[in-house]
Amino acid sequence: MPVPPPVDRAAASRAAVAARRARAEVKRAIADSTRSSLHVLDASLDPTNAAEHSLRVTHFLLSIPHIGTTKMERILATLAISPSKRLGGLGSNQRKRLREYLSEHVPQKPRHRLLVLAGPTAVGKGTVVKYIQDQYPEVLISVSATTRAPRPGEVDGVNYLFVTDEEFDRMIERNELLEYATVHGTHRYGTPRTPIDTALKEGRPVMLEIDIQGARQVRKHMPDARLVFLLPPSWDELVARLEGRGTESAEEQARRLETARTELAAQDEFDDLVVNDQVPDAARKVVALMRVSNQGGQA
Numbered sequence: 001m002p003v004p005p006p007v008d009r010a011a012a013s014r015a016a017v018a019a020r021r022a023r024a025e026v027k028r029a030i031a032d033s034t035r036s037s038l039h040v041l042d043a044s045l046d047p048t049n050a051a052e053h054s055l056r057v058t059h060f061l062l063s064i065p066h067i068g069t070t071k072m073e074r075i076l077a078t079l080a081i082s083p084s085k086r087l088g089g090l091g092s093n094q095r096k097r098l099r100e101y102l103s104e105h106v107p108q109k110p111r112h113r114l115l116v117l118a119g120p121t122a123v124g125k126g127t128v129v130k131y132i133q134d135q136y137p138e139v140l141i142s143v144s145a146t147t148r149a150p151r152p153g154e155v156d157g158v159n160y161l162f163v164t165d166e167e168f169d170r171m172i173e174r175n176e177l178l179e180y181a182t183v184h185g186t187h188r189y190g191t192p193r194t195p196i197d198t199a200l201k202e203g204r205p206v207m208l209e210i211d212i213q214g215a216r217q218v219r220k221h222m223p224d225a226r227l228v229f230l231l232p233p234s235w236d237e238l239v240a241r242l243e244g245r246g247t248e249s250a251e252e253q254a255r256r257l258e259t260a261r262t263e264l265a266a267q268d269e270f271d272d273l274v275v276n277d278q279v280p281d282a283a284r285k286v287v288a289l290m291r292v293s294n295q296g297g298q299a
């Protein structure tokens, strides 16, 4: 008889506890409507979303407000889904039927139509945002405040609100900024809160082009925001774009590329990754993510 490999019982038990906690968190999230059930169903497709992937379809349905045991059993029978199934193990037709059922019968909490676009220096965030501003005028693009000096051609109030250090301090004191950060270790940048709140109340999609520190703060304050990371086609192309733009000294370029390495390493924290190969394609993909955000679907 071959000898079975030794079992690390403590590690297995820790993993089981962690998995149970993660699943409980997903169920709590659906129950208090911080995430739509469609969003959880879509996330379960990806095995790396372990909590959603391993969630039993029975637990999933029971965690939705107003679905009790009887209704849950009826739904599963109607959709021909075995109660023993886990969300990640649904067949494509079962998944489709469940999705249709949820879309039709379960009110989905509308997500903020707030999208945060981040990515390393010179990946083309500003270029993609400018394209979106021109082609999709319904999207409000936030104008950040910054303590850096304007570049040639930049206009105060259009590209940025160019402010002094003292003015920036005052904005912080008055709680006027949704988020702020010192970027590339030099100047401060921040997102004025009021225009965003107003636009969201009006149901208008809003987009922020900010750095990763800012994206993390937005996620904390507004968990419904969609975080999108713009990627270059390659590292060499990123360097070529930074050098080609020619707006920074060699020293500043080196500093920015240093930050870029750290930022690229954080891409997994984001909801979606979009490669900026051709600007119109990248812009279309980003806008599509805003359009479907109420449905919890995928671009």
Ligand SMILES: Nc1ncnc2c1ncn2[C@@H]1O[C@H](COP(=O)(O)OP(=O)(O)OP(=O)(O)O)[C@@H](O)[C@H]1O
Pocket: 119, 120, 121, 122, 123, 124, 125, 126, 127, 128, 241, 242, 244, 245, 276, 277, 278, 279
């Ligand atoms: N898809 C693309 N293909 C080729 N060049 C591009 C593309 N997108 C942007 N660029 C060019 O890359 C350079 C950097 O773009 P941009 O200034 O928009 O980057 P950014 O991400 O906003 O940078 P930063 O964070 O440093 O402000 C610009 O010269 C721009 O014209």
Ligand SMILES: Nc1nc2c(ncn2[C@@H]2O[C@H](COP(=O)(O)O)[C@@H](O)[C@H]2O)c(=O)[nH]1
Pocket: 118, 119, 120, 121, 125, 144, 145, 148, 179, 180, 181, 183, 189, 190, 191, 209, 210, 211, 212, 213, 214, 215
């Ligand atoms: N956290 C924030 N980051 C911001 C904001 N506005 C812009 N940025 C980021 O700064 C860098 C550098 O911009 P540049 O115009 O000097 O090249 C870039 O990565 C932006 O995303 C903000 O309001 N908050």
